[in-house]
Amino acid sequence: xxxAAEAEFSEFMDSRWLQLLRLGYVLTGDRGLAEDLAQxxxxxxxxxWPRIRRAGDPDGYVRRVMVNANHSRFRKHRVAEQLTGAxxxxxxxxxxxxxxxxxxLMAALMSLPLGQRSVVVLRFxxxxxEAQVAEALGCSVGTVKTQGSRALAKLxxxxxxxxxxxxxxx
Amino acid sequence: xxxxxxxxxxxxVDGALATITSGSAPAxxxxxxxxxxxxxxxxxxxxxxxxxxxxxxxxxxxxxxxxLTAPGPRPAINHxxxxxxxxxxxxxxxxxxxxxxxxxLVQGSxxxxxxxxxxxxxxxxxxxxxxxxxxxxxFDFSRVPGGWSxxxxxxxxxxxxxxxxxQYFIADGSTHATKIGxxxxxxxxxxxxxxxxxxxxxxxxxMATASAYVQxxxxxxxxxxxxxxxxxxxxxDRGVGGYLLLTSLRQKKPPYISVLWDPRSxxxxxxxxxxxxxxxxxxxxxxxxxxxxxxxxxxxTGTSVTTPIAAGQPGGLTGKFTDDGTLLAVQLTDGQLxxxxxxxxxxxxxxxxxxNNNYWQDFGWLNGSHTLTVAAGCGRCNATGPEQIAYWQPxxxxxxxxxVTNQREADAVQGAAS
Numbered sequence: 005x006x007x008a009a010e011a012e013f014s015e016f017m018d019s020r021w022l023q024l025l026r027l028g029y030v031l032t033g034d035r036g037l038a039e040d041l042a043q044x045x046x047x048x049x050x051x052x053w054p055r056i057r058r059a060g061d062p063d064g065y066v067r068r069v070m071v072n073a074n075h076s077r078f079r080k081h082r083v084a085e086q087l088t089g090a091x092x093x094x095x096x097x098x099x100x101x102x103x104x105x106x107x108x109l110m111a112a113l114m115s116l117p118l119g120q121r122s123v124v125v126l127r128f129x130x131x132x133x134e135a136q137v138a139e140a141l142g143c144s145v146g147t148v149k150t151q152g153s154r155a156l157a158k159l160x161x162x163x164x165x166x167x168x169x170x171x172x173x174x
Numbered sequence: 175x176x177x178x179x180x181x182x183x184x185x186x187v188d189g190a191l192a193t194i195t196s197g198s199a200p201a202x203x204x205x206x207x208x209x210x211x212x213x214x215x216x217x218x219x220x221x222x223x224x225x226x227x228x229x230x231x232x233x234x235x236x237x238x239x240x241x242l243t244a245p246g247p248r249p250a251i252n253h254x255x256x257x258x259x260x261x262x263x264x265x266x267x268x269x270x271x272x273x274x275x276x277x278x279l280v281q282g283s284x285x286x287x288x289x290x291x292x293x294x295x296x297x298x299x300x301x302x303x304x305x306x307x308x309x310x311x312x313f314d315f316s317r318v319p320g321g322w323s324x325x326x327x328x329x330x331x332x333x334x335x336x337x338x339x340x341q342y343f344i345a346d347g348s349t350h351a352t353k354i355g356x357x358x359x360x361x362x363x364x365x366x367x368x369x370x371x372x373x374x375x376x377x378x379x380x381m382a383t384a385s386a387y388v389q390x391x392x393x394x395x396x397x398x399x400x401x402x403x404x405x406x407x408x409x410x411d412r413g414v415g416g417y418l419l420l421t422s423l424r425q426k427k428p429p430y431i432s433v434l435w436d437p438r439s440x441x442x443x444x445x446x447x448x449x450x451x452x453x454x455x456x457x458x459x460x461x462x463x464x465x466x467x468x469x470x471x472x473x474x475t476g477t478s479v480t481t482p483i484a485a486g487q488p489g490g491l492t493g494k495f496t497d498d499g500t501l502l503a504v505q506l507t508d509g510q511l512x513x514x515x516x517x518x519x520x521x522x523x524x525x526x527x528x529x530n531n532n533y534w535q536d537f538g539w540l541n542g543s544h545t546l547t548v549a550a551g552c553g554r555c556n557a558t559g560p561e562q563i564a565y566w567q568p569x570x571x572x573x574x575x576x577x578v579t580n581q582r583e584a585d586a587v588q589g590a591a592s
Contacts, residue, residue, distance in 0.1 A: 007409050007411065007421075008409055011423055014332040017201060017204060021198065026194045030191060035194070043204050046199065055534075124183070128184045
């Protein structure tokens with residue numbers, strides 16, 4: 005890899021780290037695992053940076069690696085893994101009650117099956133299109149729609165999560 | 175999908191994740207891990223070379239799978255990129271002849287017993303020669319005319335913190351490394367026997383806003399001229415035809431801009447986009463337009479020609495010039511390797527070289543020669559999968575290939591030297 009590509013990767017790594025960390029957290033519910041996933045994705049990107057840069061979508065690449073790595077991890081440790089909705093560190097004082105909302109939302113997300121959670125994260129948090137989500141997860145657009153619908157239904161049913169949303173939305 | 179609702183849900187997830195904060199990325203760990211992935215692939219390539227040497231010594235005893243195959247179809251330069259899964263998983267060509275010998279610059283403990291030192295490995299004699307003068311630390315090797323640069327690698331190229339590493343030069347076949355100086359890296363000069371050392375002042379906080387220093391050194395370590403200060407936010411790519419080719423660090427999106435800078439007058443003499451390769455006097459670059467073809471700028475004569483090579487997307491092509499700048503090897507947008515002769519203007523596509531995206535492929539010219547070497551293997555398989563090493567010379571209709579399935583633990587081969 006030439007010097008310019010190295011420097012370009014460094015910029016990419018620095019600018020995406022926090023977002024990837026958050027993606028990792030919302031996928032795993034664990035700060036340590038999130039860091040592992042983000043580091044793994046960026047390391048793989050580094051190893052193939054010229055090719056990834058040539059392909060023109062480095063963000064899509066690292067997201068795919070993170071999602072797939074998480075799926076692999078989940079398959080390997082299906083029995084031992086217990087996801088939790090707990091936030092990684094004590095949340096800041098929130099006089100408006102936002103902390104409760106965050107805890108509730110994270111708990112609801114973590115209660116979703118992995119595939120549904122991945123769809124929710126990619127589709128609604130990262131604003132990816134259904135086609136992009138399908139490509140990232142290696143499934144059909146129809147599967148994305150189905151998983152998304154089921155995920156939303158479960159989130160609606162989660163205690164407390166529907167509050168604050170309009171009846172039209174629900 | 176229901177309207178529960180994307181924006182609202184996304185916003186709420188955003189809020190929930192606001193508690194996840196972090197400082198900077200663990201750059202050293204990421205780069206080191208990525209580097210290990212790359213080295214594993216290169217180690218696989220070293221295994222190929224070693225087994226090729228065994229095949230020379232004991233041809234009967236080694237499984238040699240270079241196969242004669244029918245010539246592939248003549249490629250069309252402008253057709254859309256084929257779907258990756260339709261492309262083959264192996265290069266095809268003619269068997270590599272017995273007696274083929276390559277010398278590899280090898281990083282590792284094979285010859286010295288110490289990690290991080292470098293050796294020459296001869297595939298014909300199967301022997302190592304230790305390169306003296308390098309501290310026992312990890313190094314990154316890069317091709318420069320007449321040899322290799324060796325930069326102490328301590329986890330990355332971001333500066334700070336990796337601004338001030340010892341930089342060495344190893345002449346082809348030499349068993350002694352020469353220290354050039356302290357800096358970020360060494361770049362090729364436009365003539366053999368010299369290299370540019372790029373460094374930053376101790377006060378640097380951000381490469382994107384800082385000005386680097388460059389100074390020309392002979393390959394025996396003595397300064398050949400004054401120290402110049404680059405325009406802020408630029409990195410030195412290499413010396414080209416009396417100028418310095420600089421790449422902007424501030425350009426985040428295509429087209430990626432490079433400039434030809436005259437260090438003596440501190441003036442920009444030219445500007446190109448999306449550089450594919452640069453030689454001692456030539457620059458292959460892609461104009462920022464749809465459907466355009468790669469341009470070749472001869473800096474020495476000031477002439478520019480349009481090649482038959484389709485430019486594709488910005489950053490979509492990879493190329494390498496021979497040391498004399500007369501041949502340009504390029505991987506086309508459809509994955510095939512081709513060689514462009516700058517004298518005749520002829521583009522020769524090497525059939526059987528396109529691989530699907532699951533496979534890695536490296537190519538480069540043997541030092542000072544017109545022999546193109548290619549190595550390939552599966553990037554998503556174990557390092558023990560079948561690998562291929564091949565070479566091509568002008569006039570050859572096909573690659574000469576050796577394929578092996580039995581690999582040994584090998585040090586990381588950084589490239590081949592004649």
